[in-house]
Amino acid sequence: MRARTAAERVACPVCGTASVRVHSRYVRRLADSAFRGCPALIDLRVRRFRCAQQDCAQATFAEQVDGLTFRHGRRGAGMQAVLDRVAVMAAGRAGSHLGQVLAAKVSRSTLLRLIRRLKGPERVTPRVLGVDEFAPRKGHIGAETGFCTGQRNR
């Protein structure tokens, strides 16, 4: 499939200033979700823009298509979401085989890399600590005081 972008102006990802100054054009090949079991490839013609802000740290930037591309991505967002789920459910060799069934050719090491890239659950730092937070092992409480002694009850 061949496609091209149509937006006249694109916002810089660093400063947010809209730019119409095209630096260059190129074709990105994206692997996307399979269609009727056949792998889908998108040749997407995109542009690189010059930032309109003189003092911006990002001199040039490539345009992204919402819902389809992301920075440095070689897969469409839909395909990436599928592979993220496959990686979490069946990483490694099993996930690679599942990817073949879904017409998404991916290696086991790539799936492991996808898992490492995913964000884990957000950790919350407690504001107040109780005695239970200091028990070296769960369920080990001193017999006389009820406080943690760090030793096993007998």
Ligand SMILES: [Zn+2]
């Ligand atoms: Zn900028």
